[in-house]
Amino acid sequence: GAGVSQSPSNKVTEKGKDVELRCDPISGHTALYWYRQSLGQGLEFLIYFQGNSAPDKSGLPSDRFSAERTGGSVSTLTIQRTQQEDSAVYLCASSSGLAGLLWYFGPGTRLTVT
């Protein structure tokens, strides 16, 4: 595709349920990032994938959060046992992975936990 796509656009779930958020990066981009944007907050780094290297998971807020990237392309962010504080916009971005080059962001998934 022409850009980074994310699905679903919006997700409403009940507290305690698991959710999966999907990101399709730009074809050929080796680097993929997940960020969380809470109301009134900046973008909080969650996890970073670069090629075949071990992902940088240093931003994941708890062990309820996990992510995988299959075949170096599509990524899924999974949140288990969702809590109300997980409500946020989850943004995905991809880049060619080299310093200073452009990051391309998806439109995000707005997650609401009721």
Added chain:
Amino acid sequence: AQTVTQSQPEMSVQEAETVTLSCTYDTSESDYYLFWYKQPPSRQMILVIRQEAYKQQNATENRFSVNFQKAAKSFSLKISDSQLGDAAMYFCAYSGYRGATNKLIFGTGTLLAVQP
């Protein structure tokens, strides 16, 4: 660890006027990149302007320009001839040049309103 600070949660400007958004950052690295991103209500992050730290010349993109003060670790964005379409959240961001991950580190954003 690197940090980015935007001290203006909200700003307002009259259409056709000029506004400056502030950003400061902290890093021990000598080479890095700085960015301004725009996020309209659609949530799509749009790159406004990019500055390489090793370049002394301030970056300019049409009505958008930066004032990069490396010693002061300051990176402000000036929007000239403001237009209604400039209304958005603006984020300042940092990326290390030799960092292990080159991830972007964002400030908390400045919400810009443009008054007709």
